[in-house]
Amino acid sequence: MFTNRILFIAIGLLLTVCTHIVHAKHITTENFRQVILRSVYDGDTFYVDIPSCDIAIFCEHIPIRVRGVDCPEMKGGTPETKARAKQAKTFTQEILSNSEISLQNCTRDKYFRLLCDVVVNNKSLTQELIKNSLGVPYNGGTKTK
Structure with a gap:
């Protein structure tokens, strides 16, 4: 009797997980056509929510890195670099x-x-x-100084 209950619970959990996995496979880039901005970290990084996705842990406050550009960093560097980083962040926010x-x-x-x-x-x-001279082309790899 106890073994049957454990087996029943295990099968139920397996079916629940499989249902979510199958559903997640149906998520396509169509789901990323209208995202909601949460916040901007710097010129090339921001956070979004994906409203068309219904699994909150995978769809809220998602960090996004903009492909193909590198903007000055908010932390470290010279005062001039920090000022340029703030300009890039403000531009991206706007x-x-x-x-x-x-x-x-x-x-x-x-x-x-x-x-x-x-x-x-x-x-x-x-x-x-x-x-707008707020970033430079960048496609991964070691940055030049």
Whole structure:
């Protein structure tokens, strides 16, 4: 009797997990077409919620790294670098706020953030940052000083 209960509970848990895994496989990049901005860390990193995803732990406060650009860091460096970092952060905050944000071609970076092409109102955030001299082209690897 006790063994049957344990078996029944184990099968129930297995079915529940499998149902969530199967459901998660149906999540596509379509789900990243309208994300909600939570906060901006710096010019090339921000956090979003993905409203079309119904598994909260995987869909809220997700760190996003903008592919193809490197902006000055908020911490460390010279006062001039910090001032440029604040400018890049403000620019990214302004361009993302109250805008339609689309995340495309997402993968994971070495810090487990989503590394994405970010499109805002049909414009590349990467290109806008570079065009406004707030970041430099960057595709991974060792940074040049």
